[in-house]
Amino acid sequence: MQPVLRILHVQLLDVQRNLNTTFREVQGQIVTRNKYFATAQQGGGNDPGSTLFQCRNYLSIPDCAACFDVVSVQIRNCYGGAHGARVVDDGCFLRYETSAFFDQTTATFNAVSCGGNQTKGESSTFTSSVQQVLMNLQTTTPTITGFHAATKAQVPNNGPIIYAFARCIETVTQSGCFNCLNAASSDMPTCLPNSDGKAFADGCFMIYSTTSFFPGNQTISITPLKKQGSSKKG
Incomplete structure (x- = not known):
């Protein structure tokens, strides 16, 4: 021995x-x-x-x-x-x-964490608004150099403001980033209509909250980018 x-x-x-x-x-x-x-x-x-x-x-x-x-x-x-x-x-x-993993996206790790309280008022409106923001982030983030985006949107009828952020690791491809965020966002509905939700995977991270967690000058309007596209990373 x-x-x-x-x-x-x-x-x-x-x-x-x-x-x-x-x-x-x-x-x-x-x-x-x-x-x-x-x-x-x-x-x-x-x-x-x-x-x-x-x-x-x-x-x-x-x-x-x-x-x-x-x-x-x-x-x-x-x-x-x-x-x-x-x-x-x-x-x-x-x-x-102790092995190479920089190109992995969701192969070995995928998790979601929910927090906050259930939103007051029309929960279905809040839920659909969050899902729309996350979908826009999923589409837009892979087109941005550095693979990260922060945005905010108000729920209709004077509802709360949704703050959201998405980030992919820079060593994945554009399609890898999109696929990772797609997997992450698909797990997020388990948090709704809670006011806070986070999703993690090997290659990306997504978060939404009704509490501001990033400086206002770092937000972007993701709807025009979603339509027009931006700088791409292969």
Whole structure:
């Protein structure tokens, strides 16, 4: 048994070393290059490592760096020598694997989180309004350079304002982004008519809320983009 234990010990050391190296590289990209999206790969040892970090674009760079500090500690607690782990936070997403995964969209992970309270008034109107906003985001976001969009819309008859945001990782294709958001938005109806909903997948993130969570100057009008198209990414 001793040789087997030694092999396992060496492999775990390789994973730990690669994790540390890629985390340092990602952190450097955030802080010194003001990046909201960063990847790093380390090919040494028996278990090459890949790390991907994605921060919400409506946050400041210091807030993104602080979010990375939090999730990088959390992911160490959950991977425990396994070959991969991920942590989803309100402000960012971190994933580490001992294999390549940067082009994945929904292959291994898809989840939804609901919050807030059920909306007052006409719930069917609120539900249809949220679904329309999410559908527009799903169509528009893949056409925008960087694959991210924030928007807001008011529910008819003086209803609440819906704030919504979508983001795909930058290493997927345009069609991969669309397919990922399609899968994410298809899970969102389980939250309605709650006032808050989030959907996560390997390659994307969507959120809606009746509470503002991004600066007003970052919103775009997604209806014209939906009709006309914008810059494309292959």
